[in-house]
Amino acid sequence: MILDALSVLLLLLGLFFFVSGLLGLWRFPDTFARLHALTKADNLGLGLVMTGLLFQVPDVLWAIKFILVWLLALVASAVNAHLIAVFLHRQQEGHDESA
Amino acid sequence: MNEAASVVWVISLPLLGALLATVWRQYAATIGWVSSALTAGCAVWLLWVVQRAGVQELALGGWEIGLGISLYADGLAAVMVLMSSLVVLGCSVYARHYFRAQRQHELFWPLWLLLATALNALFLAGDLFNVYVTLELLGISASALTALGAKRAALRAALRYLVVGLLGSMLYLMAITLLYAAYGTLNAVQIAEALQVDPLGWAALLLMLAGLALKMALFPLHFWLPPAHSNAPAPVSAALSALVVKAAFYLVVRLWFEVFAPLTTPLLANALGALGAMAVLWGSWSALRAERLKLLAAYSSVAQLGYLVMFFPLLAVLEGEARQWLFGAMVLFALSHAFAKSALFLAAGILLQYAGHDRIRELSGTTQALPLTTFVIALAGIALVGLPPSGAFLGKWYLLDAAFKTGQWWWVLVLVAGSLLATAYVFRLLGHAFGHLPAVKRPVVAATQEIPALALALLATFGLGLGAMSLWSWLAHTGTGAGL
Amino acid sequence: MNLLDGLWGVLDLLLVAVLLLLAMAAVLSSDRRRSMMLFIVFGLVLALVWARLHAPDIALAEAAIGAGLGGALLMATLRRDTHQQTDQFPQHPVVLWGVGVLVMVLGTAIAWGLFSVLPTVEQTWRKGAAVDAQLAFSGVSHPVTAVLLNFRAWDTLLELAVLLAAIFGIRALGYVRSAYVTEVAFSQLAVWLVPLLILMAGYVLWAGAHSPGGAFQAGALLAGAGILLRLAGYSHAGLPTTRWLVRLGLVAGTGVFLLVGLGLLGWGQGFLHYPIAYAKWWILLIEMLATVSIGMTLTLAFMGGIPQKEAA
Amino acid sequence: MNTVLLAVVVVLALVLLISLLIMLSRTRLTDRLLAVQLLGTLGVAILLMLAVVMQQRAFLDTALVLVLLAVVVTAVFTHRQRGGKS
Structure with a gap:
């Protein structure tokens, strides 16, 4: 019961971060700021959702896979954010007219 | 090896050839024509097996049919496989000396053999x-082979061809989804047995017909055919016009007369026949006005497919013996067109190589320079018009006969108009070709290019015409799906 | 219980709304880059929908091939397409009306057919439980893999041939390969990701015997690794530098599949008829080579052909 | 508990819908790319939740594949070609 409550709490926190990421995407003035808000949101949001779910899994193999997904998502989101930032930077420097 | 193995070999040999030609690129041409020749041999074997031992049904993997896939070879399928294998063989021999650029050569053979695999696999599929x-x-x-035409127009036509083909397949796939959801099997015979006359059946029939009409370029869905068929390399054009559209027609025949037989009403058949009639008139008229020989040949394909569809309304009302003979005549017509049209395209390829263009107005002197090629064009023309002794003559004659017998005289008008137009475009072509030019240089033409074209043209006229009776009677009486 | 059903209903509605919105936006958008981004998201949401429909196999395939690799290939195509010309279909009003009517008729036919089949589809599925009955004799314990590699192996064999035709088609279009600018930071990250992708491919292949997975998904992951290597500055994307070895790799899957089939025929078993005792091993062999072939084909599709010598 | 989890999934799907609408309203390419990233993460989160609700371990593999290939897609999209063309 306590585990369930904890799980719900974490899930709600995760949701909060997702929603704030959404707000960031919507309201933040320039793209770098949006990038910043977004990366935070989806790493933390996904992390919290994942942790919340950890209390609900049937066996330890599930738990390992959950953590694996999250770790990979961290790596992936770091790479993604870097790529997007470089792309954006290049655009703003005027290297790229096609976008 | 048991007899049913022939079914497997006519599909496996070209596929094996495609794989070998990919890896051993320097021997690709040799691998190509050797495997085509072996496939043709196996196709004869298959026809012989079907003739002797009746319908061959092979459950692949040893699973019960329905769970596993079956290959199904009856008379119609065996004849189509033989037709396709012979045309492929002819074009393969021709193609050895056709391509100049190395890159085209390297890409042509694997794709060509995959095309042959697909055709034979399609004719024999029971699922x-x-x-x-x-x-x-x-x-x-x-469509990849069409793109080998390398010109910008060819690339454009190839992409459009690809998109149209995918659209057609998609419609067909949707119909299968519906049928599978309703009957829980994908096997054609099992679906045919279970099929009921209900909205689902109608929807499936409509979707399949629409998809396949697109693929066989039935008027008014023929818009993609002339650019694709006229811009591809000659051996490819030959196969596209002779075989690929015919594969779609073959599927329509299978679905119409076997799977969806309870749903097909004379009204629907007449609607299809009307489209066919318009295809005949429009295709022949466009062929008459075409500036280029390959475009003429492509438009003539639109018309010839129209004739094939015009058999449907008559088959819908005839019964018994007469219907069987008419069905045989339709197959004979399809065969005749396959050989004639491939010969015509191969001849056009030779002309294009030596004259540098295929503009009909400027073909004067062709007879002097390329007598054999002109002869091939004339023979193919005989079959396209439907003059005796070609196979198409028998087909048209019987169509005429059936139209009179059933009192549907309006088809006769279309038939006569189409034939007159065909005569006009063939004689316009020959008229220009026979134009005399002073001092024409005789180019050296590789015999391996002219002989396959001649062989195919002879098959279309004398082969199918004079040897038709036994084949016709066999098609009418055994194994064809007509009676199913 | 009622609340649960209600929530499922709301979720379904939301997913359908998202899917429809995406599809319409992707088709109607005039900017092709935008369309493709929408298409990729479409693949992602479609994977969710398949998951919701209890179809984990298709969800996995959609994630790997539809959203992931398909997206990468589309992007690559768009970037190679330097001339911004579009092939306009005829705009004549008669043609447009004709197409419109045809689409309406076919759409109605599909809807009509679907509505008539929906009430009975469950029964049909129960009746057609032949796969489960024969699963024990197929050599694998996952029904989808059993269908793909054993019951309907012939389809899969031909699908592999389709991939082969596709790669030759891409070559026939004669794309100009452009070189990529390599960035150090990206190359460092790619070095981390490539082994992960290969490991994951191995896992997905192995998992296919007993749970969703298999050669096509694993091949897509391998191709993902190849694409990353290509972008990170490896001109051959990890493929062999000997050209005939590449070609051998391309045909390996189809080739072994066909040779096993024909070999069994020669053995007296029948085409593609594995003996029960060895079925598992034949399937494993075929799947492994098919994975390699699919991975190489998709990587080459991204690159536009077998790499030539590239200027530094 | 499943009801609660499913409710969270519904909210996540709602967020997905809204981010899609934001994405459609944006004209700049990078903004759209960002939105795609958010959509991807939301998709993964929904898949993880569905895995627990529907007791399907296979969805975890799907999530892994999505995460890994998302990088490939972004890399292809943002990578620069020689000659300054992007």
């Missing part, structure tokens, strides 16, 4: 989803 897979292979290899 409707398997048919879809073969349609995919056929569509992709055919």
